[in-house]
Amino acid sequence: xxxxxxxxxxxxxxxxxxxxxxxxxxxxxxxxxxxxxxxxxxxxxxxxxxxxxxxxxxxxxxxxxxxxxxxxxxxxxxxxxxxxxxxxxxxxxxxxxxxxxxxxxxxxxxxxxxxxxxxxxxxxxxxxx
Numbered sequence: 379x380x381x382x383x384x385x386x387x388x389x390x391x392x393x394x395x396x397x398x399x400x401x402x403x404x405x406x407x408x409x410x411x412x413x414x415x416x417x418x419x420x421x422x423x424x425x426x427x428x429x430x431x432x433x434x435x436x437x438x439x440x441x442x443x444x445x446x447x448x449x450x451x452x453x454x455x456x457x458x459x460x461x462x463x464x465x466x467x468x469x470x471x472x473x474x475x476x477x478x479x480x481x482x483x484x485x486x487x488x489x490x491x492x493x494x495x496x497x498x499x500x501x502x503x504x505x506x507x
Contacts, residue, residue, distance in 0.1 A: 412464065414482065417502045420471045426454075426482055428465045428496060433458065434488040436465030438496065442480035442503055444472075459486075477504040 413427035428436055435458055441451045457465040465486075480503050484496040 411482075411496065411499050414499050415501050417504070417506075418471050418480075419504060420473050420475055423468050423470045424501075426467045426469065428484070428486070430459040430463055430465055430486045430494070431488050432461050432463045434463075434465075434486050434493075435459075436484065436486050436496075438465070438467055438482055438484035440469055440480060440482055442471075443476040443478055444474045445476055447476065450474075471503055475503045478502070478506055 411427075412429050413425060415424045415426075418424045426438060426440075428438070430436055435456055437453075437456050439451050439453045441449060444450045452469070454467045454469060457467060459465050479500050481498045481500045482496065483498050485492050486494040486496070488494075
């Protein structure tokens with residue numbers, strides 16, 4: 379009796395794994411940070427470009443330390459990837475940004491499902507140690 383329960387559990391796990399593999403077996407375009415500045419100046423507009431599948435919705439946030447040494451995040455507007463598969467944002471570094479490391483993070487949705495994360499990519503505001 380116990381062996382039957384174990385066998386049933388193993389079969390259920392195999393069925394679930396097979397279903398998941400079929401659901402996500404479509405081709406996906408790898409997320410690539412195409413353009414990110416290495417150093418930006420306060421008051422300067424910067425451009426961030428991400429490669430995605432055409433029509434995907436891209437989300438991006440910028441994190442930096444303000445003059446009070448508080449980590450501050452700014453969510454940029456969602457962008458739909460153009461026909462070339464590019465999501466492009468412009469962001470002006472605020473005057474209250476502290477010198478040092480900042481980063482971008484985000485994710486991409488294709489057909490209403492999150493299919494890629496934009497892991498932290500660092501850049502420098504004014505000067506970095």
